[in-house]
Amino acid sequence: MKKIFVKELEKGEFEDIFIVNRIKKKERKDGGFFYELYISDKTGEMKGYVFDNIAEFEKKLKEGVYQVKGEARELYGEIVFTLKELKKARDVEIKDLFPSSPREIDRMVNNLENIITDIQNPHLKKLLDYFFNDPEIRENFINAPAAKKMHHAYIGGLLEHTLNVVEIAESLAESLSRMYSGLSKDILITGALLHDIGKIKTYEYRAGIDISDKGRLLDHVYFSLIMVQEKIDKISDFPENLKLRILHMIASHHGEKSMGALTEPMTEEALLLHFADYIDTLMFKFKRARENSKEGARWSEYQRDLQRFIFLGGEEE
Ligand SMILES: [Fe+2]
């Protein structure tokens, strides 16, 4: 288990598991080379150097997770380290290395359990139990990010995003059910809980949260579909119509084919899921733009993924 974290590192020798990244080979003033690199974990990052045994390190210095031995010292008022040794890391806990959701994980898990308890339809309840009571899936779901960069890109991000989507979908359904009929709350919530489940197979953790080869080649919509299909097929009396409605929600949750949906939403539940998903993703991006802006700024920096600036308001003149 990891005991030493970057934020607490003081002068002296240390050895523990860290992410090694941003490796750069640099020229020395007196000829020859040295390496500059960073180690990081969930608490932050620290700059370091390799001055000795360059030829030795040259062969194995690659971005990744390692057991790092180093010596920290002060340089111009900042703590930096000299790399002494890199070893293969064992018993890596990704929670120790990557930043986590700002929301408390246990509370979110509790919330998830309450949502599942409220499902009335026995087939859907069984389906959700197959997912969230499976220790491996559960663990992966709790730890997964919702994206590499775009939104909720941290440990617990998928859980946080999923709970948001359920809540948004539920409140939309509540208002809409006073004006329109034809909505099944159980189907809506089940589809919302499972819409991004395939993301537990989409990411890998090396020097950062990254999309795996299979994730990039097949995408999370594919994984969500086959995972849900596989579990449904294990439930002998699962109604065919219900199966199609749930799979359709996953297939269409990105709303449009140009956005990665296989089909456009064709049921009320699929339509609401799509908008709930879209709202949460955009609200997250607005929030991030606000948080990354300087205090008192009237406008955010240009947000490339949103293709717009965000107006932050400020005091009325
Ligand atoms: Fe998605």
Ligand SMILES: [Fe+2]
């Ligand atoms: Fe989503």
